[in-house]
Amino acid sequence: MTAVERPAPPPVRTHKEDRRWVGKSIRKVEDPKFLRGRGGYVADLVRPGTLHAAVLRSPMPHARILSIETAAAEAAPGVHLVVTGAQAAELTGPLPDFGPDPTKHTWRCLAVDKVRYVGEGVAVVVADDRYLAEDALQLIEVEYDPLPPVTDPEAALRPGAALLHEALESNCAYDRQFTFGDVARDFAEADVVVRDRLRWHRSGGQPLETVGAIADFDPATEKLTVHTNSLSFTSYMFMAAGALGIPMNKFDVHQVPAGGSFGSKLFVTKPTVIAGMCSRILGRPVVYLEDRVDNMSNCDHHGSDRVYDVELAVMRDGTLRSITIDTIDDYGAYIQFGVGHHGNALAQVTGPYTIGSVQYRVRAALTNKNQQGAYRGFGSEVNNWMLEQVVDKAARELGMDAAEIRRRNFIPPEAFPYFIPSGNVYDSGDYATVLEKALELGEYDRWRAEQARLREEGRYIGIGLISAQERSVFSATEFWFWFDEPNAPVTSSPESVTLGVDATGTITATLYSCAFWGNSPETMVAQLVAEEFDCDPHSVSIIYHGLSGGLPATGPGGSRTTVMLAGAVEGASAKIKAKARRAAAHLMEVDPEDLEWAEGGFQVRGVPDQRKGLDEIAAMLHMFKHSFPEDLESGLEESKVYDHPYTTMPAPDRSDLGVFYPFMGNACHVPVVEVDVATGEVRILAYAAVHDCGTLVNPRSLAGHIVGGTAQGIGTALYEEFVYDDEGQLVTSSFLDYSIPTAMEVPELRIGHVETPSPYTPHGIKGGGEGGRMMAPAALNAAVNDALAPLGVRVTELPMTPDRLRAAIREAGAAPGRG
Amino acid sequence: MxxxxxxxxxxxxxADAVALLVEHAEEEPRVLAGGQSLVPLMNFRLAQPGHLVDLRRVTGLDTLRLDGDHLVVGAMVRQATAERSPEVALAAPLLAEALGHVAHPPVRHSGTVVGSIAHADPAAELPAVALALDAEMTVVGPQGERRIPAGEFFLGPFTTALAPEEILTEVRLPRFPGGHAFVEFARTHGNFAVVGVAALVAVEDGRVSRAAVAASGVAPTPVRLAAAEEALVGMTGDDTAVEAAVDAATAGLDPAGDVHASAATRTDIARVCLREGIGRALRRAEDRR
Structure with a gap:
């Protein structure tokens, strides 16, 4: 093996130490409007006169559409329009699809010749209101010719399985094995090979407001204006315009707060295309806002659904040498983001450990289910769970303590920047410190004693301990390095900010992508601007620019927004200060180099009473053009398009994927659970979480992320699952059957922070939006396994429902607890 | 939706309400009380009544009173009202305990006790309570008033002995002189229970003199577990007796599995609920003496 030659990392930054606002738990800028009900969600923006669309959902998992009869629906009261899938295919193109071979698994806003999952849209009705639209849906008669449902990912790949997409000639949309490093040697030299088979079932983000779009086509200008709560703007919206067949310069999109996304609103274009298509036909505004069943069955954002076969090569002293991972991922009926979720896995495939080589095979199975999209973690959380499960199994087989095997394999602090076998870099980290802090915060030793005491009373207490990675700030390469000849090897993923200082000296920041999806972009930007200009963050005004005339922006996703906004704010601030410096120097008749920024203005170095405040400079620049040299333009407004700060290209043979997720956080979760072995119920008795996301911008908002993500991780571990039965019916299509944890199931978290700054980002910030969910499923599985160890039960399937736990306990021959 | x-x-x-049901008989009318079950079913279009007769303004249906040894609950008594009522605490503490498990407080402020019983969801708490207490259902229809014993009321999932033109105007719950317990197991707080158990036990001279045990979630209707009752009566109520009653009760169970629990797990959970419910009712019965 030859050593991989890698481009040098970016220059190491020196971070400001006396930060005034970055690191403070200021009150969130967004809260007052949301707490007053003035957030402006989609449903709030529907004006009188807007028509309402409703979609007829397929009751069949897999069937040919023989005929659709719409005459009765068209004649129903208040109905303006009925469009079938076949008609929609004449009016719109396929939806944006980053999958392996979009022409062979074509995805459209409504099904055309066949339906591929329960809930897939087959027709849309537009009526005066949603009630009338749903009444008319009942009058549409669809004749189906049923086909065999394909519901199991492994069965889907077997020869003879019914085909989802005949053009693909297989239900396997993707199959490739990657080898990074000398896996064969490492396995040959291993003392022990630990094998595991694991199953992670699908769940998904559950927003308060579902996905929706209000489309308003103006026949006079032929311009389509859309208000939608989908995320990811400007940079990729040309694809939605393309699906609608509308020129990009006649397509404007305005951001609406997510109302809960957790990934599930990442680049959702289907409602925009449906509403846009109908509005263009009718020349009137049309809203399509999913109801809960639409969302759960047809949102295109179910989460990962994987089967794993894993082998871990281990030395007797606990050293982890190599890992081979063979996973089948059930993508559902379409595969809009390709296998990007496994890019997330490969970004941190070896966790915080010095595992030297990796073999990774991924097969994407197509089945009769709603397709995968994004869910907090984007597949990295599944890898974390798999790795921590198999590391725990190794510790058991070697008779080692869970903490000890981890300590022995941590990448040491002096080894950063550290390239893992897949080629991604970890910028910085201090994993042992995070672990020790979590053990202390979680009272690990006290709980071990308590566990032994309660075991004597017949109670089953378990303590989980996991240490795992929290990647942030993705690069575009992870969506195409899967292919030798990618269709679109895109490398841009910018984010932009415009800063304006008006004539009175107050500052307005303009953002170009997300409206609000949980990371508090307004608070982040306000703090970062205040840090630059020594002003009160609550005095900074934030506005959102729509698509038309906007600067490039990729939108949130992959915990990128805060870092990217910080870079853009930093860049725009530097431009403002450069202009202000020149202006101040001219006004004070000194050399610009003799000035320094201090306390919100420029002063002569070391002479604080010879200064011009930013407000004075701004007033002069706005109002007194002729006081300045000819080339100083009026006003004080600057923009920065900030591109990804650290991306490198993959090797042509993909033996190295390059740097694509460089800002690497780390966390350690220590939950304590009690398993009621008679009912299979798991109760959480205590929970400690320590995260290192680099320099903190706002500890309180990050803690909110940790709590929310952990709550969702608890859901994934114990409660939530989209269950399709053998017939392909979605039996959990509302909150009646899809169980999500409530405040009663989520414990108070003890949260700790470690701050290991990134050397490559402004202030050393790393993203932290997904960490809770990346850790909790693994941590709770570890805790339950610890609890059930005395019974010889090890759970390898999530969620750990009472049914699954009871079945495992029964199988182990443990009697249901008597009296 | x-x-x-x-x-x-x-x-x-x-009388007017009944007349309206008769008048709209062709439209498959339904009676609306708190609406916490019917309205979601209508939103899912699983129920499609052509006419709704809302009881909210019918005089006298919101009464909650003691009538000798009976607690009388009118059709419009909200669950939250009953939950906090001194009369209920005194005369039917089993109902009060069960109400604490019904969904969440906002639902209980709208939902009614009688409406839940008439809805006859096999997983719901209150039908099991009515069955355990041998409640009497006062029903008014075109032919006047009649009373249906709880044991004859629940015929299947969401199906009762009520005729289409009849209204369940009140439920009469006899006082049970002994200990009570309502125990249930739900996946998450406030969600529908997987299994619920209503237990009533009276003790005289150190021995069980009377027992009533009903369960929800284990059959198409709430069921009385007569075998458990028989196993308890005459016993001292020690752990062995409780275990025998649990064995007797579960021997006859043949629950259907669903997405939340297979038949086997449902039976496992029923054992736990029965053991806890009977045990708690026994302790309370002994404390009362």
Missing amino acids: KPPPFTYSVPTTV
Whole structure:
């Protein structure tokens, strides 16, 4: 093996130490409007006169559409329009699809010749209101010719399985094995090979407001204006315009707060295309806002659904040498983001450990289910769970303590920047410190004693301990390095900010992508601007620019927004200060180099009473053009398009994927659970979480992320699952059957922070939006396994429902607890 | 998730309400009380009544009173009202305990006790309570008033002995002189239970003199577990007796599995609920003496 030659990392930054606002738990800028009900969600923006669309959902998992009869629906009261899938295919193109071979698994806003999952849209009705639209849906008669449902990912790949997409000639949309490093040697030299088979079932983000779009086509200008709560703007919206067949310069999109996304609103274009298509036909505004069943069955954002076969090569002293991972991922009926979720896995495939080589095979199975999209973690959380499960199994087989095997394999602090076998870099980290802090915060030793005491009373207490990675700030390469000849090897993923200082000296920041999806972009930007200009963050005004005339922006996703906004704010601030410096120097008749920024203005170095405040400079620049040299333009407004700060290209043979997720956080979760072995119920008795996301911008908002993500991780571990039965019916299509944890199931978290700054980002910030969910499923599985160890039960399937736990306990021959 | 068209009336007397049901008989009318079960079903279009008769303004249906040894609960008594009522605490503490498990407080402020019983969801708490207490159902229809014992009321999932033109105007719950317990197991707080158990035990001279045990979630209707009752009566109520009752009760169970629990797990969970419910009722019965 030859050593991989890698481009040098970016220059190491020196971070400001006396930060005034970055690191403070200021009150969130967004809260007052949301707490007053003035957030402006989609449903709030529907004006009188807007028509309402409703979609007829397929009751069949897999069937040919023989005929659709719409005459009765068209004649129903208040109905303006009925469009079938076949008609929609004449009016719109396929939806944006980053999958392996979009022409062979074509995805459209409504099904055309066949339906591929329960809930897939087959027709849309537009009526005066949603009630009338749903009444008319009942009058549409669809004749189906049923086909065999394909519901199991492994069965889907077997020869003879019914085909989802005949053009693909297989239900396997993707199959490739990657080898990074000398896996064969490492396995040959291993003392022990630990094998595991694991199953992670699908769940998904559950927003308060579902996905929706209000489309308003103006026949006079032929311009389509859309208000939608989908995320990811400007940079990729040309694809939605393309699906609608509308020129990009006649397509404007305005951001609406997510109302809960957790990934599930990442680049959702289907409602925009449906509403846009109908509005263009009718020349009137049309809203399509999913109801809960639409969302759960047809949102295109179910989460990962994987089967794993894993082998871990281990030395007797606990050293982890190599890992081979063979996973089948059930993508559902379409595969809009390709296998990007496994890019997330490969970004941190070896966790915080010095595992030297990796073999990774991924097969994407197509089945009769709603397709995968994004869910907090984007597949990295599944890898974390798999790795921590198999590391725990190794510790058991070697008779080692869970903490000890981890300590022995941590990448040491002096080894950063550290390239893992897949080629991604970890910028910085201090994993042992995070672990020790979590053990202390979680009272690990006290709980071990308590566990032994309660075991004597017949109670089953378990303590989980996991240490795992929290990647942030993705690069575009992870969506195409899967292919030798990618269709679109895109490398841009910018984010932009415009800063304006008006004539009175107050500052307005303009953002170009997300409206609000949980990371508090307004608070982040306000703090970062205040840090630059020594002003009160609550005095900074934030506005959102729509698509038309906007600067490039990729939108949130992959915990990128805060870092990217910080870079853009930093860049725009530097431009403002450069202009202000020149202006101040001219006004004070000194050399610009003799000035320094201090306390919100420029002063002569070391002479604080010879200064011009930013407000004075701004007033002069706005109002007194002729006081300045000819080339100083009026006003004080600057923009920065900030591109990804650290991306490198993959090797042509993909033996190295390059740097694509460089800002690497780390966390350690220590939950304590009690398993009621008679009912299979798991109760959480205590929970400690320590995260290192680099320099903190706002500890309180990050803690909110940790709590929310952990709550969702608890859901994934114990409660939530989209269950399709053998017939392909979605039996959990509302909150009646899809169980999500409530405040009663989520414990108070003890949260700790470690701050290991990134050397490559402004202030050393790393993203932290997904960490809770990346850790909790693994941590709770570890805790339950610890609890059930005395019974010889090890759970390898999530969620750990009472049914699954009871079945495992029964199988182990443990009697249901008597009296 | 919007209901199909329906017409709606708000009568002020029971007689008018019955007359409206007769008048709209062709439209498959339904009676609306708190709406916490019916309205979601209508939104899912699983129920499509053409006419709703809303009982909210019918005089006298919101009474909650003691009538000798009976607690009488009118059709419009909200669950939250009953939950906090001194009369209920005194005369039917089993009902009060069960109400604490019904969904969440906002639902209980709208939902009614009688409406839940009439709805007859096999997983719901209150039908099991009515069955355990041998409640009497007061029903008014075109032919006048009749009383149906709880044991004859629940015929299947969401199906009762009520005729289409009859209204369940009140439920009469006899006082049970002994200990009570309502125990249930739900996946998450406030969600529908997987299994619920209502237990009533009276103790005289150190021995069980009377027992009533009902369960929800283990059959198409709430069921009385007569075998458990028989196993308890005459026993001292020690752990062995409780275990025998649990064995007797579960021997006869043949629950269906669903997404939340297979038949085997449902039976496992029923054992736990029965053991806890009977045990707690016994302790309370002994404390009362």
